[in-house]
Amino acid sequence: MAPISIKRILISESVDPCCKKILQENGIQVTEKQNMSKDDLIAEIKDYDGLVVRSATKVTADVINAAGNLKIIGRAGTGVDNVDVDAATIKGIIVMNTPSGNTISAAELTCTLLMSLSRHVPQAAMSMKAGNWDRKKFMGAEMYGKILGIVGLGRIGKEVASRMQSFGMKTIGYDPITPPEVTATWGVEQMSLEQLWPKCDYITVHTPLMPSTAGLLNDTSFAKCKKGVKVVNCARGGIIDEDALLRALESRQCGGAGLDVFVEEPPKNRALVNHPNVISCPHLGASTKEAQARCGQDIALQIVDMVMGKSLVGAVSSSLLLQSSKFRFTHEV
Numbered sequence: 001m002a003p004i005s006i007k008r009i010l011i012s013e014s015v016d017p018c019c020k021k022i023l024q025e026n027g028i029q030v031t032e033k034q035n036m037s038k039d040d041l042i043a044e045i046k047d048y049d050g051l052v053v054r055s056a057t058k059v060t061a062d063v064i065n066a067a068g069n070l071k072i073i074g075r076a077g078t079g080v081d082n083v084d085v086d087a088a089t090i091k092g093i094i095v096m097n098t099p100s101g102n103t104i105s106a107a108e109l110t111c112t113l114l115m116s117l118s119r120h121v122p123q124a125a126m127s128m129k130a131g132n133w134d135r136k137k138f139m140g141a142e143m144y145g146k147i148l149g150i151v152g153l154g155r156i157g158k159e160v161a162s163r164m165q166s167f168g169m170k171t172i173g174y175d176p177i178t179p180p181e182v183t184a185t186w187g188v189e190q191m192s193l194e195q196l197w198p199k200c201d202y203i204t205v206h207t208p209l210m211p212s213t214a215g216l217l218n219d220t221s222f223a224k225c226k227k228g229v230k231v232v233n234c235a236r237g238g239i240i241d242e243d244a245l246l247r248a249l250e251s252r253q254c255g256g257a258g259l260d261v262f263v264e265e266p267p268k269n270r271a272l273v274n275h276p277n278v279i280s281c282p283h284l285g286a287s288t289k290e291a292q293a294r295c296g297q298d299i300a301l302q303i304v305d306m307v308m309g310k311s312l313v314g315a316v317s318s319s320l321l322l323q324s325s326k327f328r329f330t331h332e333v
């Protein structure tokens with residue numbers, strides 16, 4: 001592809017310092033400004049031809065339309081649901097992400113939440129800090145022999161499967177794109193969601209957030225689950241409907257939830273976070289030194305490649321492609 005001139009980039013979140021270093025070494029001027037309001041970003045963006053974000057910056061149509069010179073939006077991470085890709089595409093702005101940089105970290109946090117749910121580790125730790133020694137209250141259950149349903153069998157779903165298999169869990173799953181013959185080689189038996197819901201002791205979701213996955217786990221699907229099913233959402237807030245989850249927790253249809261992500265971050269739904277059977281994190285799936293270093297480096301190198309006219313690895317070229325994350329990334333050399 002033809003080289004694209006990028007002179008000034010705004011990094012609007014805490015991205016690993018290697019990103020700035022690589023960009024600067026390649027002659028790009030970099031400004032870092034965090035915690036900007038939407039109005040601040042709208043006022044600021046017109047001065048830049050590149051923007052690097054994580055998940056907190058909402059790159060809405062307003063922001064994109066205010067950006068006279070913007071040529072690229074780089075997402076140092078996986079999900080691009082915080083970027084209006086349609087609006088960017090209309091303006092010819094390239095959106096690219098670094099989809100594999102945080103896979104292992106997100107999978108590890110998912111497994112941590114699954115295990116914490118089974119043994120009440122966060123609740124027990126809080127009880128200890130309060131001076132208690134309560135061995136009866138925190139009776140747990142083994143993971144061994146239990147059934148884990150994995151909804152979304154992409155990069156992270158696959159890594160979660162292999163890790164939880166090592167604890168003796170049986171892994172089943174559903175994905176409309178990854179073929180069952182492929183997941184069978186990872187030890188994951190695929191079936192329809194209707195078949196999956198009633199079988200699972202634990203369910204974890206690993207799809208992107210899009211219209212077809214919003215509220216995937218809702219009142220109707222919870223009603224089809226085993227009583228006491230435990231659920232984890234380390235993907236995106238809203239894939240498990242938060243109001244339905246609270247209702248299921250209150251009726252004990254759901255026995256516990258591990259949540260890393262929320263519809264609004266920080267979450268306004270305090271009843272959910274404060275529920276005794278909910279353990280939660282402030283969107284920490286990708287927050288490891290290793291994942292941040294990879295994502296920071298990958299996004300910088302991808303931008304430099306683009307400036308050099310080398311390739312378009314990781315470009316989200318149209319919103320249509322987003323419908324299926326399998327086809328989200330074009331590689332044009």
Ligand SMILES: NC(=O)C1=CN([C@@H]2O[C@H](COP(=O)(O)OP(=O)(O)OC[C@H]3O[C@@H](n4cnc5c(N)ncnc54)[C@H](O)[C@@H]3O)[C@@H](O)[C@H]2O)C=CC1
Nearest residue numbers: 078079106152153154155156177207208234235285286325
């Ligand atoms: N908590 C965190 O910090 C992190 C969260 N994430 C989230 O995890 C999501 C998944 O990441 P990856 O595994 O890397 O993506 P991926 O693209 O490799 O896998 C997603 C899978 O979901 C499948 N899928 C799409 N629609 C579906 C549906 N209706 N039902 C079931 N499966 C469906 C796709 O076919 C694909 O195989 C990201 O989109 C992002 O939102 C990713 C990294 C860190």
Ligand SMILES: O=C(O)C(=O)COP(=O)(O)O
Nearest residue numbers: 054055056077078079286
């Ligand atoms: O990569 C993703 O999709 C994530 O959710 C990680 O988000 P973050 O970069 O930590 O704001």
